[in-house]
Amino acid sequence: MCGIVGIVANSPVNQTIYDALTVLQHRGQDAAGIMTIDDQQRFRLRKANGLVRDVFGTLHMHRLQGHIGLGHVRYPTAGSSSSAEAQPFYANSPFGVSLAHNGNLTNADELKEMLYQTARRHINTTSDSEVLLNVLAHEMCVSRQWNLTPDDIFSAVKATVKQVRGGYAAVALIIGHGLIAFRDPHGIRPLVLGSRVDESGKTDYMVASESVALDVCGFTLERDIEPGEAIYITDDGQLFSQQCVEKFSHNPCIFEFVYFARPDSFIDKVSVYQARVRMGRKLGQKIRREWEDKDIDVIIPIPETSCDIALEIAAELKIPYRQGFVKNRYIGRTFIMPGQKTRKKSVRQKLNAIGAEFKGKNVLLVDDSIVRGTTSQQIIEMARDSGANKVYFASAAPEIRYPNVYGIDMPSAEELIAHERTVKGICDAIEADGLIFQDLSDLIEAVREGNPELKGFETSVFDGCYITNDIDSGYLQMLNDMRNDDAKADRAAELASNLEMHNEGHP
Ligand SMILES: O=P(O)(O)OC[C@H]1O[C@H](OP(=O)(O)OP(=O)(O)O)[C@H](O)[C@@H]1O
Ligand SMILES: NC(=O)CC[C@H](N)C(=O)O
Numbered sequence: 001m002c003g004i005v006g007i008v009a010n011s012p013v014n015q016t017i018y019d020a021l022t023v024l025q026h027r028g029q030d031a032a033g034i035m036t037i038d039d040q041q042r043f044r045l046r047k048a049n050g051l052v053r054d055v056f057g058t059l060h061m062h063r064l065q066g067h068i069g070l071g072h073v074r075y076p077t078a079g080s081s082s083s084a085e086a087q088p089f090y091a092n093s094p095f096g097v098s099l100a101h102n103g104n105l106t107n108a109d110e111l112k113e114m115l116y117q118t119a120r121r122h123i124n125t126t127s128d129s130e131v132l133l134n135v136l137a138h139e140m141c142v143s144r145q146w147n148l149t150p151d152d153i154f155s156a157v158k159a160t161v162k163q164v165r166g167g168y169a170a171v172a173l174i175i176g177h178g179l180i181a182f183r184d185p186h187g188i189r190p191l192v193l194g195s196r197v198d199e200s201g202k203t204d205y206m207v208a209s210e211s212v213a214l215d216v217c218g219f220t221l222e223r224d225i226e227p228g229e230a231i232y233i234t235d236d237g238q239l240f241s242q243q244c245v246e247k248f249s250h251n252p253c254i255f256e257f258v259y260f261a262r263p264d265s266f267i268d269k270v271s272v273y274q275a276r277v278r279m280g281r282k283l284g285q286k287i288r289r290e291w292e293d294k295d296i297d298v299i300i301p302i303p304e305t306s307c308d309i310a311l312e313i314a315a316e317l318k319i320p321y322r323q324g325f326v327k328n329r330y331i332g333r334t335f336i337m338p339g340q341k342t343r344k345k346s347v348r349q350k351l352n353a354i355g356a357e358f359k360g361k362n363v364l365l366v367d368d369s370i371v372r373g374t375t376s377q378q379i380i381e382m383a384r385d386s387g388a389n390k391v392y393f394a395s396a397a398p399e400i401r402y403p404n405v406y407g408i409d410m411p412s413a414e415e416l417i418a419h420e421r422t423v424k425g426i427c428d429a430i431e432a433d434g435l436i437f438q439d440l441s442d443l444i445e446a447v448r449e450g451n452p453e454l455k456g457f458e459t460s461v462f463d464g465c466y467i468t469n470d471i472d473s474g475y476l477q478m479l480n481d482m483r484n485d486d487a488k489a490d491r492a493a494e495l496a497s498n499l500e501m502h503n504e505g506h507p
């Protein structure tokens with residue numbers, strides 16, 4: 001789940017993009033990049049593997065000149081984690097185009113072949129985002145006009161959306177023109193538009209994956225980009241928008257609300273924080289209905305994402321809430337780290353128990369979700385080592401049994417702890433004394449209550465129904481073979497060594 005940002009302003013954008021990426025860091029910890037267009041109409045780029053604070057030094061920031069730019073934080077869902085696949089990507093025609101993408105294309109291989117056969121375009125990496133950039137660039141090249149009008153831009157997006165399948169929110173820059181942003185026809189991945197008026201009364205625009213980026217950078221949230229909609233902001237600040245598909249529906253990824261997004265963001269008018277509070281309330285009610293016999297002394301969240309949920313469960317059940325685990329604030333999110341070995345080690349480095357909260361007690365541990373079971377297994381063991389009497393476990397999301405194909409790196413069903421297991425089987429696997437999951441209908445209601453206009457959600461990891469209706473067992477098998485943990489580890493060394501096209505320069 002990457003984070004993207006794009007700005008058209010009346011003053012330099014480097015620092016604002018940096019600040020926006022810093023608050024989107026929770027969406028991608030592997031790589032970061034910024035591209036700007038300077039006053040001489042040249043691209044300026046810095047991208048590399050690492051966290052935002054490590055990738056951009058003072059020298060890079062000085063070089064990233066210009067009043068228009070975009071940025072990206074990466075969590076790979078396609079290709080490799082090589083720095084050559086860090087974003088934004090660049091294509092030189094028409095005029096010079098750069099693109100950053102959140103999501104995952106499910107027909108990237110076919111598109112790559114099509115680009116080669118019909119457009120003579122070369123894709124140098126295994127990234128689906130480089131494919132998306134080239135499809136868009138190719139479609140812009142078919143315009144007969146020298147300069148691209150807003151209509152030319154929208155026609156290119158329309159043609160792109162027709163060919164591209166999967167989940168995507170993207171932002172692109174075109175030299176001499178401006179910034180484009182667009183969202184897939186199901187609105188799976190989030191994208192918001194904001195504005196701010198500078199001291200001279202001129203309007204700056206920002207698009208970003210989450211509204212928190214707007215807040216922190218002094219922009220006001222205008223609205224969500226609609227599913228299938230594109231906006232085009234010229235480099236002198238005129239904004240155009242157009243719906244680019246005839247058939248669209250609104251099915252935001254429900255996992256954004258469960259885990260990915262920051263609680264202080266709004267996605268499709270729903271407060272992520274309030275959605276999590278409602279998840280806690282509904283799960284608390286289920287626990288009261290189904291677990292009358294369990295004598296719970298204390299409710300303990302597994303920091304950080306589940307804290308708001310656990311607090312509400314405690315309020316619902318009138319049982320004390322205690323922060324029984326201390327989180328090391330210098331360790332990032334473990335679920336989005338590459339490789340099971342790293343993830344496992346990081347849980348222990350990140351969380352440590354406060355013995356007094358466990359000794360002799362029946363504890364209910366609460367997490368937002370159980371994916372591979374990496375966190376829950378270790379945390380239950382830590383609770384027992386700290387002297388807990390009984391260790392119960394509650395998950396605010398239902399059982400995750402199916403792979404994700406739209407931008408969350410869950411490619412392999414076999415790696416999911418709930419795959420082909422009953423609740424009892426999962427409970428045994430994580431060695432809990434009791435395990436309870438939120439019902440999918442309750443999760444959906446918890447989010448929908450924030451915006452009753454939302455009729456559906458992308459819920460495939462829970463029910464195996466893929467909203468784009470084009471995912472078959474062959475594709476899932478290919479995804480599994482390409483991207484399971486062992487396959488990724490095998491390919492990592494090879495890809496890292498031969499794809500370094502861009503020059504990172506001095507650190
Ligand atoms: O079953 P698993 O495979 O372990 O995945 C689920 C866990 O991973 C996430 O936490 P993470 O540490 O990524 O981030 P957080 O600090 O925001 O909770 C999520 O909140 C769960 O705790
Ligand atoms: N998590 C994402 O949005 C990933 C974007 C893109 N598929 C990549 O791997 O770089």
Ligand SMILES: [Mg+2]
Nearest residue numbers: 302303304305
């Ligand atoms: Mg967590």
